[in-house]
Amino acid sequence: QSQNQTRTETETSSNPPKEFMISMADRMELLLLDRELISNLVQYAEKLQEKVDVLQRCAKAMRTPLQASKGREEEYLSNPLHSFQLIRHMHEDWSHLEKFMRQPVGQDQISFLKNKATKFPSVEETEDATEAIYRIILTYNVQPADLDQGLIDGMHYNSSISVKDCFSLGSLFFQWGEYGKAAEMLAYSLDQVNPEYYSVYDVLEFESSEVFMLLARCLVEMDMEEDARTTLMAHPALVEHSERLLTLYRNTRHVPVSWELMPFLPEEFNQICRSWHQNKPSRLHCRYNTTTTPFLRLAPLRMEELSLDPYIVVYHNVLSDAEIAEVERVTEPLLKRSVVFDGKENKMSTSKKRTALGAWLPDDNMDVSGRAVIQRIFRRIHELTGLIINDRQDMQLIKYGYGGHYDIHFDYFNTSSPITKARGDRMATVLFYLNDVKHGGSTAFTDLQLKVPSERGKVLFWYNMRGETHDLDSRTLHGACPVIDGTKTILSCWIHELDQMFIQPTYRSGNRHS
Numbered sequence: 015q016s017q018n019q020t021r022t023e024t025e026t027s028s029n030p031p032k033e034f035m036i037s038m039a040d041r042m043e044l045l046l047l048d049r050e051l052i053s054n055l056v057q058y059a060e061k062l063q064e065k066v067d068v069l070q071r072c073a074k075a076m077r078t079p080l081q082a083s084k085g086r087e088e089e090y091l092s093n094p095l096h097s098f099q100l101i102r103h104m105h106e107d108w109s110h111l112e113k114f115m116r117q118p119v120g121q122d123q124i125s126f127l128k129n130k131a132t133k134f135p136s137v138e139e140t141e142d143a144t145e146a147i148y149r150i151i152l153t154y155n156v157q158p159a160d161l162d163q164g165l166i167d168g169m170h171y172n173s174s175i176s177v178k179d180c181f182s183l184g185s186l187f188f189q190w191g192e193y194g195k196a197a198e199m200l201a202y203s204l205d206q207v208n209p210e211y212y213s214v215y216d217v218l219e220f221e222s223s224e225v226f227m228l229l230a231r232c233l234v235e236m237d238m239e240e241d242a243r244t245t246l247m248a249h250p251a252l253v254e255h256s257e258r259l260l261t262l263y264r265n266t267r268h269v270p271v272s273w274e275l276m277p278f279l280p281e282e283f284n285q286i287c288r289s290w291h292q293n294k295p296s297r298l299h300c301r302y303n304t305t306t307t308p309f310l311r312l313a314p315l316r317m318e319e320l321s322l323d324p325y326i327v328v329y330h331n332v333l334s335d336a337e338i339a340e341v342e343r344v345t346e347p348l349l350k351r352s353v354v355f356d357g358k359e360n361k362m363s364t365s366k367k368r369t370a371l372g373a374w375l376p377d378d379n380m381d382v383s384g385r386a387v388i389q390r391i392f393r394r395i396h397e398l399t400g401l402i403i404n405d406r407q408d409m410q411l412i413k414y415g416y417g418g419h420y421d422i423h424f425d426y427f428n429t430s431s432p433i434t435k436a437r438g439d440r441m442a443t444v445l446f447y448l449n450d451v452k453h454g455g456s457t458a459f460t461d462l463q464l465k466v467p468s469e470r471g472k473v474l475f476w477y478n479m480r481g482e483t484h485d486l487d488s489r490t491l492h493g494a495c496p497v498i499d500g501t502k503t504i505l506s507c508w509i510h511e512l513d514q515m516f517i518q519p520t521y522r523s524g525n526r527h528s
């Protein structure tokens with residue numbers, strides 16, 4: 015389980031990369047570019063076709079006068095007119111034709127394509143996009159055949175998937191050591207091969223033998239050597255190498271990438287994310303909270319208790335549309351990918367634990383109106399929870415795109431650090447959902463079998479510690495399910511225990527650093 019990312023991490027500030035998963039506008043740009051390039055390709059083909067047409071006409075024009083010569087060449091050449099024609103034609107025409115044949119065609123279209131290459135997604139961006147689909151497939155248990163029909167978690171998306179898409183997903187599953195899923199995906203990729211497109215595969219440098227080899231390798235990893243042999247034997251180019259390849263795969267077993275570089279999506283968590291998971295019916299109720307603070311007597315908020323132990327409640331309609339819009343406006347320029355130190359590569363890299371953009375609030379560069387809305391939200395948190403909100407409160411806006419998720423984690427640190435020494439650990443969490451997510455993106459509490467969908471204006475509040483003892487409560491293990499459709503924006507605010515020292519009768523440090 016990962017620990018929450020903290021304010022102390024360094025963050026990259028260079029050229030902001032495109033956010034294809036999060037930003038519809040960035041994806042739209044790609045789609046429009048793709049359309050432009052397809053018309054460019056059609057234009058290029060037309061230019062080539064014009065030349066082909068002219069060449070065919072030339073061949074026909076040159077062939078016609080010779081037609082009469084077939085089988086009676088001597089007679090033909092005894093005609094002085096024919097002889098003259100032949101000599102003149104051979105002297106002049108072929109050199110002109112050579113000039114024409116050499117003339118480049120469609121150079122403008124080739125340059126156009128080349129110049130647009132700077133706008134193509136990078137290797138990293140493409141990996142991110144593939145990993146996003148990997149998370150959706152794994153969490154929502156999407157079968158390859160479902161993917162082809164665009165069926166995800168019980169919803170129909172009007173889409174399908176190509177051979178190359180399947181192969182690239184299969185390769186990622188393989189890299190991450192999910193050999194069974196990889197094999198399913200690769201086998202499905204082979205089913206999708208369309209003989210009509212053989213020449214297209216050639217141009218796109220797609221070798222079906224690569225799919226067969228990777229599939230065989232997965233089967234070896236799963237100790238299914240006989241099936242691996244059959245797979246290799248099924249490809250004409252691999253038949254004679256099959257034994258050598260099998261020995262190679264047997265002797266060089268695959269090492270999946272290190273677990274730190276992979277998302278952690280255990281089955282217990284995934285099951286809660288899926289649409290058929292229903293929270294256990296509780297006998298807890300929904301009521302208006304008018305008691306926590308005097309403010310609530312004037313403006314009661316609809317409150318729903320989700321769990322009494324640990325204490326988890328939901329409030330509805332806490333933030334107004336104007337407040338949400340204001341928070342989003344002031345945060346937009348601050349959003350960055352969170353990065354963590356990757357010990358293996360010895361560099362900062364984007365975290366696979368949480369695939370989203372984040373911004374710490376409030377920020378020094380924020381305008382007056384931005385600061386005001388953040389302060390108003392802090393006050394609202396106090397009114398809801400009755401807890402003391404420090405003026406150095408940590409609050410983070412998190413924005414997830416498709417496939418965006420947060421690995422299961424505890425919000426407390428359970429380590430000794432300057433923050434925990436000064437303010438204690440994170441005793442409670444307040445989570446504001448700023449939008450409705452069309453599909454996916456719920457918050458899931460694994461141990462409690464509890465799912466909380468992202469719904470605009472809703473606030474989730476829970477204690478990470480037991481009330482009496484301040485023992486860290488491991489039942490609060492939770493994460494964010496991958497978003498399937500749309501984006502998800504939340505505000506996370508963590509309330510520290512030592513900030514409460516004047517309102518709590520006694521303080522105990524609980525079961526720390528266990």
Ligand SMILES: O=C(O)CCC(=O)C(=O)O
Pocket residue numbers: 018412420425445455456457458492493494495504506
């Ligand atoms: O996005 C979510 O639903 C969960 C966020 C979360 O766990 C956190 O910010 O600590």
Ligand SMILES: [Fe+2]
Pocket residue numbers: 423424425492
């Ligand atoms: Fe959390």
